[in-house]
Amino acid sequence: MTGAVVVDHPLVRHKLTLMREADTSTASFRQLLREISLLLAYEVTRDLPVELVEIDTPLTRMKAPKLAGKKLVFASILRAGNGLVDGMLDLVPSARVAHVGLYRDHETLQPVRYFFKAPADLSERLVIVVDPMLATGNSAVDAVTELKDAGAKDLRFLCLLAAPEGLARFAEAHPDVPVVTASIDERLNEHGYIVPGLGDAGDRLYGTK
Structure with a gap:
């Protein structure tokens, strides 16, 4: 699928299988999502720019790479996106966090907006938009549109599962x-x-159904 990178690491595949199982508990689902988010975050941040800086090791002075530019923004599509962001912050604790409040109308399958809060200087930061499911693609499209309207120029979208229909709509x-x-x-x-999917990620994450 053009424009989509599938993280085909054995640990990702294993943890995803456990999450798909219907009898996986809320606590286990939550922990697995946190763990898998670290692995996905590793991939989505693979090409971050770095710059060489001088540091002192216990033995000598050297030039070593550090991340360049302003801190990242993780933009969570509420509410299930928080399950991914929590784990990603373990990997990048200095990242800023934006919240895009959307829910899907179960009759129309269209997103309904109810909240938006983001750093003021989105245009100067890489924004990684996160939601466990890219199903119809409507919520993802709406969230990215809202972030672009707020100034974001460099964006990536990270999800746990995607449907071909959602990928096509998003692309x-x-x-x-x-x-x-x-x-x-x-x-x-x-x-x-999404079929076979794993059900409603938000409900399974928070035990609400």
């Missing part, structure tokens, strides 16, 4: 935003859920 709306995912599943069902 059509935002061809400039690369997608990183753990799996591209078969399809959407008549209710807009």
Whole structure:
């Protein structure tokens, strides 16, 4: 699928299988999502720019690489996106966090906005938008549009699962935003859920259903 990078690491595949299982507990699902988010974050940040700085080791002075530029922004599509952001912050604790409040109307399958809060200087930062599921693509498209309207210019989208329909919709709306995912599943069902999928990520993360 053009524009999508699938993280095909054995640990990612293993943890995703455990998350898919219907009898995985809320606590285990939450922990697995936190763990897998670290591995996905590693991939989506692979090409961050670095600069050489002089440091003192216990033995000598040397030039060594450090991240260059302003801190990253992790933009969570509420509420399930927080499950990914929590783990990603373990890897990049200095990152800023934006929140985009969207929920899907189960009748129309369209996103409904209810909250937006982000750093003021988005135009100067890499923004990584996160949501466990890229299903219909409507919420992802809407969130990225809102972030662009707020000034973001350099964006990436990170998800746990993607459906071909959602990837196509997202690529059509935002061809400039690369997608990183753990799996591209078969399809959407008549209710807009990813098949085989893992159910509603938010409900399984927070034990609300």
